[in-house]
Every structure is written in structure tokens, then in C-alpha cells.
Amino acid sequence: MNPSSHHAPILKVGIVGLGRLGRRHAENLMSRVAGATLVAACSPLQSELEWARDTLQVPHLYEDYAALLAHDGLDAVFLVTPTSLHPQQIIQALQAGKHVFCEKPLSLDLEDCRRVEAEAARHPQLQVMIGFVRRFDASYQDAYKKIQQGAIGSPFMVYSQTCDQYDPDGFFVKFAATSGGIFLDCSVHDIDLARWLLGNPQPVRVYASGTRAIHQDLQQFQDVDNGVAICEFDNGKLATFYASRTMAHGHDTMTEITGTAGRLTVGSNPRKNRLEIADAHGVRNECVPSFFERFEDAFLTEITSFVEAIRLRRKLELTLADATEATRIGIALRESLLSKQPVLL
Ligand code: NAI
Missing domain, CATH: 3.40.50.720 (NAD(P)-binding Rossmann-like Domain)
Structure with missing residues (x-):
């Protein structure tokens, strides 16, 4: 305190x-x-x-x-x-x-x-x-600070993903009617991060696509269980997003920021803790099961x-205007997914 x-x-x-x-x-x-x-x-x-x-x-x-x-x-x-x-x-x-x-x-x-x-x-x-x-996660805060200090030169591209573990009960499917779909529910976090880490650039155009890899019942909500998107900002800045409900291994959220003088990556190994297991299957870490374990401190x-x-x-x-902008971009991604056309902002 x-x-x-x-x-x-x-x-x-x-x-x-x-x-x-x-x-x-x-x-x-x-x-x-x-x-x-x-x-x-x-x-x-x-x-x-x-x-x-x-x-x-x-x-x-x-x-x-x-x-x-x-x-x-x-x-x-x-x-x-x-x-x-x-x-x-x-x-x-x-x-x-x-x-x-x-x-x-x-x-x-x-x-x-x-x-x-x-x-x-x-x-x-x-x-x-x-x-x-995610803005309050220690690693994301460190990334932000380093970008401010010029550690990677001028940041021009963000790749950010929010990937949930596959839930055989399809628990989230019944929420798909009210969640706004995968981009407004999940990628909205990545959209906010991209804006924050790139210095609040203006979005100009988005394109989104997706697939129903497992949850065919999402069709009734015109939603997908795996979605990808590109968002172009002004001044040549770019973001790409991936959101999934079907990861086999656990909750896998990561972000990569590329600049003219380097790259920062947050969360590339979504390991549960520092324990490494070596056995007949190889050498591995267990994965965090859900967003909560990953962001408990945040x-x-x-x-x-x-x-x-x-x-x-x-x-x-973090302002209300930031939250409005994340929704605005999320809506455009959904429009693009449904129309299969790029959407201008
Ligand atoms: P949930 O469905 O588990 O919980 C919703 C709660 O609202 C329930 O306790 C329900 O009884 C209550 N409720 C429903 N109608 C109400 C009313 N009229 N007045 C008062 N309470 C009412 O949903 P969940 O997963 O907890 O999500 C809640 C919100 O949190 C959503 O907006 C979701 O997007 C967000 N969320 C954010 C996450 C993050 O990473 N920051 C992760 C998960 C959810």
C-alpha cells in the first residue's frame, strides 16, 4: 500500500x-x-x-x-x-x-x-x-515499461492470443448468446493490450476469420471456437489476434511485441510453475488450467x-474511452467474421 x-x-x-x-x-x-x-x-x-x-x-x-x-x-x-x-x-x-x-x-x-x-x-x-x-500483470507491466524506455526501438507489431483450455462440457457455449462471440469476449483483452503497448494508435481496418474446430453447436450463435484477426492501425502499426476455446494443454495466453530494435514476449511458455517433469514422455511443464491461475496476482x-x-x-x-475503443474494434472483428470482408473503422 x-x-x-x-x-x-x-x-x-x-x-x-x-x-x-x-x-x-x-x-x-x-x-x-x-x-x-x-x-x-x-x-x-x-x-x-x-x-x-x-x-x-x-x-x-x-x-x-x-x-x-x-x-x-x-x-x-x-x-x-x-x-x-x-x-x-x-x-x-x-x-x-x-x-x-x-x-x-x-x-x-x-x-x-x-x-x-x-x-x-x-x-x-x-x-x-x-x-x-492483463494491464496489471507484472510481466505485461514490465513489457510496457521497457517499451517506454525505448528497449525495442519503435514498436510496430503486436501478436496476442487468448486461448482457453478445451472444456468437454462446452460450458461456455451457453454463454455464447450473450458474450458477443469470441472476439468481444476473449480478444477484447488482446485488443486492449495492443492499443496500450503500441501507444494508442488509431485503428483503420480489420479482417477476421475463424473456424468451428470442435464446437459445431456454436453455429446457432454465428460464433467460432477458433478465431484469427488482423488489425491495421495508422502510422503502419499492426496487430494480429488469435483466440481459441479448444486448447488441449491448458490456458495459453501470450503476447509478442516487435519493434525496430528488438522483440518482447510475455507468456510464451504457459507453465503452471517451475516444476519440470522428466519421464518416459519426455521433459515438460504442466500448463496453467485457466485464466484465473495465470492472472491471480494481476x-x-x-x-x-x-x-x-x-x-x-x-x-x-485505464479509461472508459479505452474500453469503448476495445468494444469498437471487437465489433468490427465480429462484423468481418460474419461478412468475410475487411471492415473499415
Ligand atoms: P457468471 O455467469 O459465472 O456470473 C454472473 C453472475 O452475475 C452470477 O453470480 C449471477 O447470479 C449474477 N447476476 C445475473 N444477473 C444479475 C442481476 N440482474 N443482478 C445482479 N447479479 C446478477 O459469469 P462470469 O464468468 O463470472 O463473468 C462475469 C463477467 O466477468 C462477464 O462480463 C465476463 O466477461 C467477465 N469475465 C472477465 C474475465 C477476465 O479475464 N477479466 C474472465 C471471466 C469473466
Whole structure:
């Protein structure tokens, strides 16, 4: 914790959504983030509220979001709800005078992104951050710093992938109707990284393609389980993206940044830890199973950065405009996938 934040009051937080990721954020907020405490939780599901009460002893539980917002003394909300709910829930929180952390993506709809930005502009004293967690990973931060220091000359190309382990249950398939498809759900992280690492260039044209390697049932949502894309920016900068739901070995997220004087690579070996196994199959590492194990520390750093920004009244580097731009590019990728044509931005 920053020493000057010792005197700022402890931030009282309410969490909304206690699903796959919401539970992780709730655990962090309850016991691992200095300067914040989890005072309330909201979910429409009784079983999730019971979990919050029994596992974390969250003192105040709400089935209704408006009731949580009315909780006396609440400073900030964490929205870890289905993406389709994000814009309206952010706007409601701002109107109730709360700081907002909301999971990515901001929205699947550009008009909604702009409505959120307009509402946030009416409350300049409130912080709003969208959870692009990779920016808070130590290796990505190191890469960013080295690029700023000129370590690879002028960066002109990013390759970035988000590849999930194959899930034989096809659990994610039922979310495909609301997730916006593979590019808005997964590549949105890579899009944000590419913009950040290349110095926020303007996108000018995208082209995307994809295939259903395993999950044929994605056809009903016009989605793919493996997608690739190229994004051209102005000034000759380029990004290429790959997203997959079908990796055999585990969660394999990596990024490569090429510059005029060198190349940086983050995460090229997605090993679980430093253990190397040598046996009749050869010499190998095990792989991280999911995004959570890979970014566990980053999730904590992300929350801590948000909480400190509020307590120290510091401006957040990651803005709503960044989140809108990631959605804008993600929508263009989806359009290109469906039309099989390049899309101009
Ligand atoms: P989930 O479906 O497991 O959880 C959604 C939660 O929202 C559930 O607890 C559900 O009860 C609750 N909910 C639904 N309707 C609600 C309402 N009207 N009011 C309050 N709560 C409501 O989904 P998951 O995987 O946890 O994803 C949530 C968000 O987190 C999504 O936007 C997703 O894109 C994002 N996410 C981000 C990741 C990252 O790497 N940063 C990784 C995984 C998810």
C-alpha cells in the first residue's frame, strides 16, 4: 500500500454477481486488499448469497441491485455480472454516487459505451474502471515499461492470443448468446493490450476469420471456437489476434511485441510453475488450467490499483474511452467474421 493512503478512510465496497469470477473478486476484496472492505453482496440467486454469507461472512446481502445501491455508506461497487447488464448497472451506480469497477467488456454495443461515458462525465469525482486485468500483470507491466524506455526501438507489431483450455462440457457455449462471440469476449483483452503497448494508435481496418474446430453447436450463435484477426492501425502499426476455446494443454495466453530494435514476449511458455517433469514422455511443464491461475496476482493488483486511485484521488491510466475503443474494434472483428470482408473503422 502507498504510505500516504494510510490516512484515507477504508473504502466500503459492494459486489454484484458472485459467479465464476465474482467469487474470486469477493475473496480478494474481503481479505487481501488493504484499504477496502467488502460490506455487501448482491445476486439474484439465493445459493450465491448463502455462499457469500457462509464462506466470507459478508454482512449485508441483497437480491436486488437497487437495494444494494441504497446501502448506507457504500463507496464503490464491483460489477461482475453478465456483460449485457454492464452499461445500465454502471449508469445506475454513478447516479447513486458510487465509484465503479466493472468487468470487461464495457458493453457489446457502442451506443451503450457512449451513454456510460456521458454519464461518467457528469460525475467527474467518481472513478470508473473496466477490468482489463492483463494491464496489471507484472510481466505485461514490465513489457510496457521497457517499451517506454525505448528497449525495442519503435514498436510496430503486436501478436496476442487468448486461448482457453478445451472444456468437454462446452460450458461456455451457453454463454455464447450473450458474450458477443469470441472476439468481444476473449480478444477484447488482446485488443486492449495492443492499443496500450503500441501507444494508442488509431485503428483503420480489420479482417477476421475463424473456424468451428470442435464446437459445431456454436453455429446457432454465428460464433467460432477458433478465431484469427488482423488489425491495421495508422502510422503502419499492426496487430494480429488469435483466440481459441479448444486448447488441449491448458490456458495459453501470450503476447509478442516487435519493434525496430528488438522483440518482447510475455507468456510464451504457459507453465503452471517451475516444476519440470522428466519421464518416459519426455521433459515438460504442466500448463496453467485457466485464466484465473495465470492472472491471480494481476486480479489482486488490479483491485488494489482501483482502490488506491480512489483513496488517493489519483487519475486512472485505464479509461472508459479505452474500453469503448476495445468494444469498437471487437465489433468490427465480429462484423468481418460474419461478412468475410475487411471492415473499415
Ligand atoms: P457468471 O455467469 O459465472 O456470473 C454472473 C453472475 O452475475 C452470477 O453470480 C449471477 O447470479 C449474477 N447476476 C445475473 N444477473 C444479475 C442481476 N440482474 N443482478 C445482479 N447479479 C446478477 O459469469 P462470469 O464468468 O463470472 O463473468 C462475469 C463477467 O466477468 C462477464 O462480463 C465476463 O466477461 C467477465 N469475465 C472477465 C474475465 C477476465 O479475464 N477479466 C474472465 C471471466 C469473466
